[in-house]
Amino acid sequence: MSALSILTRALNHRARFSRFTAVACGFSAFAAASLAAPGASAEPAACLSPDPSQWPAAAKPYFMIAFDTSTSMALPVAASNACGYPNDRLGHARCALKKALLAYSGQAHFGLSSLATSQAGCSSACFSGCTYNDFPGNVTGAGCGPEPACGLPDSGCRAGANILVPLQIDNFYSPPPSPSNVPELLNWVDNNCVDSKELYASGNTPLNGALRDIHRYLSNQWTNPIGAPTFTSPLGSLAQGELPCRSVNVILVAGGDESCDAAVDAVDAAADLFAGFSKGGIAWNVKTHVVSIGGATAGHNQIAAAGGTSTANGVANEAEMTRALGAVIRTALKAETCDNADNNCNGCTDEGYRHYCNQGQTCCVWSTPAERATCISAYQASISAGNPSGNLTMLPCTTAAQANDPAAWLCYNPQETCDGNDNNCQNGVDEKTIKCGNPAHCPTTEVCNGTDDDCDGMIDENSVCGSCVPSPEICDGCDNDCDGMADDGAASVPCGLSSPASCAGLMICKTPQAVQPGGCVPGGGLLPCNNNPQVELCDGIDNDCDGITDDNIASVPCVPPGAPQGIVFGASSQCQKGTQACGSNLCQGFVGPTPEICDGIDNNCNGVVDEGVLGAGMPCGVNQPPCQPGITACVSGAMVCQGGVPPAPEVCDGIDNNCNGNVDEVPLADGPAPGQNGCWTQPGNCCAFNGLTWCPPAGATCKGTGSLTPPCNEGKLICLGSSGWACSNAKPPSAELCDGMDNDCNGISDDGFFPGEGQVCGSDEGACQSGFLDCVGGKLDCVSDIPPVPEICDGLDNDCNGVADDAIPPAGACVVPYDTILFPGNRSHPPCMQGQILCTGFGFECVGGAGPAPEVCDGVDNDCDGVIDESGAQPDGVDGTPNPMPPPAVLFGEACGTETGACQQGQYACLNGLAACVGATNPITESCNCADDDCDGTVDEQDPGNPSVCGAGTTCAKSGNACVCAAPCGAGKYPCPAGQKCQAVTSSETGQPIGNYCMPDPCIGCAQEEVSQ
Structure with missing residues (x-):
């Protein structure tokens, strides 16, 4: 087919679809555009050909099969299946699907999707060793699929499908045809898992997500969540020659209800598909058919109703499912009928049927498509068993021009009115009507002219000629011979056709009745013709007695003489029987066998497809x-x-697809067109490229900056190997900031109003004065203010922190002033030390130093002369100063101690920071020495709390000025040891005589001493 004919066909089809607005009882309602001139809407020549081989091929229906691969498919089924697969839902469903694909793949195109998991690691024996993996981003439960944020309600962002085999594109409008995908489809249902390609049962049931993904695929494209592959929609555009009448469907094979999202979400997904989308200038409405293995649930019925298919098809086993799949597929495989519509979607309307006009006779007047539809409906209602032709006057009026318009021509024959015109546009005038007279004329009102004007076999009947004038009696219900009897002796009148015999008859006169002479009997005259018309047959005979031989006989299938014997006709056969019109020896449209070639057709018509091809x-x-x-x-x-x-076209996937030894080399088949590789990284679905979606920023286009100015720039689409395509280095506009840059890319930097701008800024604290914020030089600055400055020692709060003269550094070391007359000499010993010159609020002062002070008893060198707590006069000494840490509460330098007994007074002095009595003789424990040692006024007394003054058996005795501890003595009994002598003594404590005691002999050695002297 030439490009021009393809375009003409598409435009004609589009025009028809723009006119079709309603359907009543199987007939389309048509727009007023059908009243246009014939050339505006006439069928292409190929459509008007009587040869079926000349008619354009039909647009094949699309069926995307969404197969439930959840664990619900593992439930057992009692019956066996025809394929010998396992007796569970999965085995029965795979077998039924395999049979449907084999039966209908030549009449429709199919695609296949599982739910949102992937299968790997299988051996040939299903399903040994298989593992099942969720897609990245999976949420809710195993196999539910990801749900990225996209802003859609009803879980519209859920991605629950894994498209295994995309639809084969039916690109009849752009040869050559696309390669078949049937082998790949059958690979998923052949019960062989060696390549991990077999439908399985694992995970949850995201019916909503599966339907959402199929919507994405059909309306634009679908990308596997792992990043590849990407499948684009098979639907073409009007400009390409796509036909809007193509049937697009989803078959949801379901074993369980929605288990990842709310049940209503799956219903909404089916409703969205049925509501449709626009692509390529065509509005597509996608039906969802539900085949429920295990029985239809309420949820499945709701999905089917929302998807435009009323109810789900509940099945129990493979046999029932095979029938259900066939019934679903056949809803889209429509044979052409005469109803002003392109039933088989090949761009032709009512091809192979006769088309009539209806003019110059009583008909149903209309001016709008709705009025015409009403006419058709009323006519159809008038058809009954007793009146199979119906009330032909109810058929819509149709001009000769409209008889060439597919939207307005009549599919019903309105028949002819005897008026000398071709009322039904069938190249004949007044066919099948009754005429009379010579020359023959159509019936008219009877007048008195001696002629049978109304062709009823009677001349001048019903007293059209006035008073009775005798004439030969004829059968007309009147008394022609004026004898007072109507129709007496009148002969019967031959009627009908002379041949065949069944068409010949007589119109017999009714029974004569008495009347006034010349009068007539109401309803008198001839009885209807008693001939016997038959159903018209193709036999060269006018069986129905309408004057036309073999009219309205349908053509019959035929095989021309000389055709090979044993030809097998059928859906897969190339051979087609021809049609032979009644009375013709020509078998038209016959297609015979040819040598077998590989085309999916039985070319040699032996009942086997594609056997032994070269x-x-x-x-x-x-x-x-x-x-x-x-x-x-x-x-x-x-x-x-x-x-x-x-080899395959090189695409961005990290694989050497074209097998030339290079990976992802340019050009890439899935790469952007030259000059079209711009992109943005903002989220959204406004623009798309190979799985990437984005929305351009305001002012930009999908692939360019548009009205945006630098620094904004679009990104570039780059290939990241196995990660697919990515958008790199896009710089979109952002909210304008006060930074000296044109952030929003409108050509003006720092324009607009920024948060805080105009607000009061700065401080009124101290010497500061507040201003207001303004964007100056790329930053918000406080203007018209007196800002803080570094603090100086002036009694003011220069840095405005609420404190005057704070944080001013020291001006250097200093010596604390002191009275050098009171404290002469070197006074630098600790604790004296230098201070620092600090700002104190009263100017700079020496702060933190220490000078000499009068000495006090505290262990410190208060006067800093190098001597601590020295005695002497103030201020260098502590004499005369009170003890700072009493007790005792004394003055240093005053007397201390007692003058009693052996004790002598001293003076209070400061020792180690404490008051101490220095130079005094203090009381001690009493001993036998003629002294008051404990200074209590008594000599050598025995204190009860102290140890004994003398040992046992001795007493402190005094002899002269000597006091010793002596033992008593006496003549004979108590002798004194050598060196002692017994003498009378007194008590050293009381001075009273106490007897004789052994006392030291002071004269021992006296003589010798005297001699030596």
Whole structure:
């Protein structure tokens, strides 16, 4: 088909769809545009051809299969299945899906999605060794899928699908056709897990998320949450030649109810698909069909109702599911019927049917599509078993021009009125009407002219000629011969056609009745023709007696003479029977066998598709990783390289897709077009590229800065290998800041009003004065103020911190002033020390130093002369000063102690910072020495609390001036030891005689001493 014919076909189809506004009883209602000239809406020539092989191919329906891979599919099923798969829901559903794909893949295109998990590590025996992984960002539960923030209600951000096989694009408008995806689809239901490609049962049931992802895929694109692959929508645009009548559907194979989000969220997702979206200039409404294995639940029924399919299809096993899938698919496989619509979506309306006008006779007048639809509905209601043709006057009026307009032509034959015109535009005038006379004329009102004007076999009946004038009696209900009897002796009148015999008959005259001479009988005359019309057959005979032989006979299927024997016709066969019109020997439209080629069609019409085709079994492919060579095989109508891995267009995925030894080299098939690689990093769905979505900042475009000025700039799309595409180095506008920059990129720096601007600033504390904030030089500055300055020693609060003259550093060391007359000489010993010159609020003063002070008894050198607590006169000595830490409360230098007995007084002096009595003889323990040792006024007394003055058996005795502890003595009994002599003594304490005691002999050695002298 040429590009021009494709465009014409698309535009015509689009025009028709813009006119279709309502449907009543199977007939479309049409817009007033159908009243336009024939050329404005006439069908393309190919559509008007009687040869079906000339008609354009139909746009195949799309079915995206969302397969429930949750654990609910592992529940057992009692019955076995035709594939020998395991007897659980999963096995039965896989078998039914496999059979449906094999049966309908040539009539519709399919895609396949599981729920939001991935399967890996399987062996060939399902499902041994398989592991199941959640997608990155998965939330709520295992297999629920991620739910990134996108601002949509009803969990509209949930991503719950894993698209395993995208839809095969039916690009009839842009040959060559896209390669078949049926082998890949069958790989997921073949009960072989060697490549981990088999539908499974694991995780939760995110029905809402699965439908949301399919909506994203059909309306734009879908990217796997791991970053790749990305699948774009198969739906084309009007400009490409896409047909808006294409049926787009989702088949939700469900074993369980929604378990990740609210049940109503899945219902809302189906409603969103059915409400539709606009893509490529076409509004698409996607139906959701639910096939519930295990029985339809209330939730499944609600999803189906919201998805435009009323109720779910509850099934118990593979056999029921196979029938249900077939019934669902067949809803989109529509044969063409004559109803002013393109039922099979091939761009042609009512191809193969006759189209009529309805003019010059009673008809239903209309001017709007709604009025025409009302006419059609009323006519259809008039059809009954007793009146199979219905009330033809109710058919809408249709001009000859409208008979060429698909939106307005009639599919019903309004028949002809005998008026000399072609009322139904079938290239004939007054066909099937009754005429009479010579020359023949159409019936008119009877007048008195000797002619049968109304063609009822009677001439001038009903007294049209006035008073009775005798004439030969004829059968007209009147007394022609004026004998007072109507129709007496009148002959029957031949009627009908002479051939065939069943069409020939007589109109017999009714029973004669008495009347006034020349009078007539109401309802008299001839009875209806008693011929016997039959149903019209294709036999060269006018069976229905309408004057036309073999009219309105449907063509019959035919095989022309000479065609090969044993031809197998059917859905997969290339061969098609022709049609043979009644009375024709020509079999038109027959398609015969040809040598078998790989096209998914039984070309040689032997009942087997694609057997023994040339080119199969040959080595093929590329032996450069990741590519692997394979063997050619014909699979589902396409010659494929089977068992190998072929090159693919290089895309950004970290893989050498085209197998040329380079990874992700340019150009990349999924890369941006030249000059179109701009991007932004703001979130949103305004713009998209290979899984990336963003919204440009205000003023910018999807790929450029628009009206934004530097420093703003769009980013660049870069390939990050296995991580896919990313947007790099985008610098969007930001809120304007007071920083000397044009943050919002409007060409003006620091414009606008900034937080705090105009507010009072600074301080009225101390010497400061407040001002107000203003953006100056890229920062908020306090203007019109008196700011703080470093503090100086002037009695003012220069730095405005509430304290005058604070934090002023010392001006140097200083000596505290003192009286050098009172304290002459060196006075630098501690505790005296230098101070610092500090600002005290009264100017600079020497602070922190210490000078000499009068000496006091405190262990300190108060007068700083190097001597501590020395005696002497004030101020250098402590004499005359009171003890600062009594007791005793005394003055230093005054007398201390007692003059009693052996004691003598001293003076109070300061020793080690404490008052002490210095130079005094103090009381001691009493001993035998003729002295008052304890200074209590008594000599040598025995104090009760002290040890004995003398030992046992001795007494302190005094002899002369000597006092000793002596033992008593006497002649004979108590002799004195050598060196002592017994003499009379007194008590040293009382002075009273106490007897004889052994006392030291003072004369021992006296003679010798005298001699030596």
